[in-house]
Structures are given as C-alpha cells and as structure tokens.
Amino acid sequence: EAGVTQSPTHLIKTRGQQATLRCSPISGHTSVYWYQQALGLGLQFLLWYDEGEERNRGNFPPRFSGRQFPNYSSELNVNALELEDSALYLCASSLYGSTEAFFGQGTRLTVV
C-alpha cells in the first residue's frame, strides 16, 4: 500500500514568487494536515482539510492557503514568498478522527 506522497521533494523559489506543494494521502484517508518545520524547530500546524473542506488553520498569514480535491489529494499554496518561509513542509493523512496520522517525506522549500 502506497504511503503519503508529496511533490516536489525540493523546491527553490525567489522572494515574492508563489509556491505550490502537493500531497496525496493514503488510499481511504479523508483528512490531510499540513505542517511547517523550520530548520531546528518543531512542527507548526498550518492547515487541516477533511472531505474537501478546511476544518482548521494555524496561526499563519492568509498568503498560506490550500485546497483539497475530490480524490482527497491536497495542495498548499504560498504566495508572496518570504525568506523565512524556507522550511520543510510536511503533509500527513489520517481517517477522520483516527488515532494516527501518517506523514509524507516532505517538500523542502528554499526561498532565495
């Protein structure tokens, strides 16, 4: 069974550009979580989608947005990139309200 897959693995953008990160959850999982992990720091909750709807968002500015598609895959968009947006972006999926979330390998975004 395929795990959570994220693409691209690495992404380099310049300040002011937009970045789009993608996540495919485990088959059957309807919930997708996005986290930001800056170098040496913990996971900061970004967004949570379930059944195509945004259920909750963390304390991030509106330029961080996303969506979930009918097949439960998800996109994270970051507009007007800033240098401090450089981080590992992790996606996790789970069954709604389930006990465990499974993580993808992440997308390392570098803003120069």
Place this chain on the structure above:
Amino acid sequence: GQNIDQPTEMTATEGAIVQINCTYQTSGFNGLFWYQQHAGEAPTFLSYNVLDGLEEKGRFSSFLSRSKGYSYLLLKELQMKDSASYLCAVRDSSGYNKLIFGAGTRLAVHP
C-alpha cells in the same frame, strides 16, 4: 490556549534508559502521540495513549496522566540509531481533533 512542552535536548549512553517528558495544556484532549523523526526525514509513529497508564511496545513505552497533563516516553537499551528527535503531539478535541505538536526533543546517544 494550546501549549505542549518538551525538553529541547537530551543526551544518553548506548545501552542506558532515557525518559523524555511532555506536558500539555489544551482546550480538549483526545489522545497523545509520540513520533520519532530522524534528521531530514518524516516523523514516524511510535505510540498512542488516550487512557491513563503505561503502554509498552518493545524497547519503547509511553505513559499518560490526563489529570496532570503529563506524558513520558521511555526508551530502554538505547542504540545509536535511537539518536533522533522525539515529538509529542496532542489531538485537541476542541479543535475538531486537530493534531498539535510540541517542538520536539533532540536525543543524542553516545557510545
């Protein structure tokens, strides 16, 4: 509010036992998780506690006290490969069961 606290760093010797503590304050509680994350890799699930007490899984055990907002992860017979960050996470039932992570504890195992 939501707050999860863990020590930033710990060191231990190969073969020893180490206990990593986690305290939490969340509006709601629907389970506590421990994840292991090696540098540059995705977190992997270690354990889950929703009721008070000790859950044992091989060399790893996790304890929960809901009344104290406290958990610990116990690692026995430490191996070099256990050098990693250990993340405590709480599912907050007041936030549609959102999973909130602590900053993680970086464990270094020395020979």
